[in-house]
Amino acid sequence: MNLFFMIGLMASLFGLNYLILVPNEVGTTTLAVTTDKTRRKIQQFYTQGEGQHQLTVLNKTPQDLLKTTLLVGSFLSFLAVIVAYKLLGLFSLILAVPAFFFGMIITRNDLKLKFAAWQMEMRKGLSSLLEFMRAFLKLEGVTTKEALNQSIKNLPNPLKSELEKTMKSLAESGDPKAAFDDLADKVKDRMFYAVCFRLGVGWNSRITPEMCDDLIDQIENDKDIQSTKTSVNKSAVFSGLCMLGVLALVIIYGYPAAKLMGLNFRIGG
Incomplete structure (x- = not known):
């Protein structure tokens, strides 16, 4: 019986090693093919939906x-x-x-x-951008372009660097709507869509300080909504962690407790 077992074990190990190590007709091993397919599936999991966009934005x-x-x-x-x-x-x-x-x-x-x-950091500088632009636009003869260029100098990163990229793109393409639409699509935030839309449409005319006031009010209202969403998300995460903690306690102490109460059972070896 032991002899047959040893023969079977050796045959199984040989077959496994053959599949893993011996190249097929195209010169690749089963292990290499399987590993490559698995890697691609995992990459698809990360790049599906908004995944690829998020990777690009974060330089990953x-x-x-x-x-x-x-x-x-x-x-x-x-x-x-x-x-x-x-x-x-x-x-x-x-x-x-x-x-x-x-x-x-x-x-x-x-x-x-x-x-x-990253979105939150971008959003933090948005109110400052509009406040600076409102101040510059109140000066006689200041165009939208001049107001934005002066405002950018006083902004924090990453908003400052992203707007500098947008201005460079605008200078190369000459299409303000496309340049600001690209920025809004990159951030994917509704307030950025609103601000970039106003900038794109009013670039060749003149945005009034009152328009900035309206956008600042929208941002303040949006902050309240985002705060509520954040609180709900934190509560959900906390509940999930509590459930995992309870499950871990059941796994660690459930079996010893059952034995102590006389419920002798055994699952597995």
């Missing part, structure tokens, strides 16, 4: 997220197996797969949060 690549996923996913897989081993035995290895996928989700959400933080 899917490869950067793959490295983060490898670290986070491996750690969570290891942690899941260690925590559940006492309860599930060798079956705890099954948890490594969903734990790794959970690491992918964490990495994707981290990208979303970083993009949202």
Whole structure:
């Protein structure tokens, strides 16, 4: 019996090594093909929807997220197996797969949060931009272009650098609407759409200080809405963390407690 087992084990290992190491007709191994397909699937997960746009804005690549996923996913897989081993035995290895996928989700959400933080930094300078422009536009003979150029000098980054890029693009293309639409599409914020629309339409005429007042009021109202959304999101995250904490306690202490109460059961080895 042991002989047949050893023969079967050796045959299985040989077959596995053959599939992994021996090149096929096109000169690639099964391992290389499988790894490449897996890598592409994970990259698609990160670039779907607004993912590619967020990566571009933050100067990141899917490869950067793959490295983060490898670290986070491996750690969570290891942690899941260690925590559940006492309860599930060798079956705890099954948890490594969903734990790794959970690491992918964490990495994707981290990208979303970083993009949202960039949007917030851009939004912070928007009120200052309009206040400076309003002050310059009240001066006689000052055009929209002159008011914006003078205002940019007093703005914080990243808004300052993004507007400088927009002005450079405008100078090259000569199309103010397209240049400001590109900036609005990059930020993807409704107040930026409103401000960029006014700048694009009124570039060749003159934006009045009253228009700036109207936009400043809209920004203040939008701040209240964003604050409410942030509070709701924080509550949801806190609830999710609490549920994970309870689940971890059940996994760690549930089995010993059941044995203590006389409910002897065993799942796995």
